[in-house]
Amino acid sequence: MLLIVLMSGAKGGATAARSDAALTVFAQNSFMSDEYRLTFRQSDHARPDFAAIESNLQFIVAQLARLPDRAYVSRLMVLVTVELSALIVAVALLLWSTIRPIR
Helix, strand or coil, rough: CCEEEEECCCCCCHHHHHHCCCEEEEEEECCHHHCCCCCCCCCCCHHHHHHHHHHHHHHHHHHHHHCCHHHHHHHEEEEHHHHHHHHHHHHHHHHHHCCCCCC
């Protein structure tokens, strides 16, 4: 049986467990129907599939952990902008010095 307890404080927001908070309890029957029950043999055959799914999920979690965070990406973008600006200024100075007539 799934039991959900909602506690609301004096200001109407959800709060931690307080002795003076009002309790509202919602109950719902949650059980597996007979239609989806597995025999021991079926569950034993499904066990390697569940292990494969779990290993794939662990691989995906590891890949997501390697993604760069927002601060790293913003620092990288600032660095790229500064480098590109310096390169454009260097090329402009080089072209200006070659086009300008020498006296």
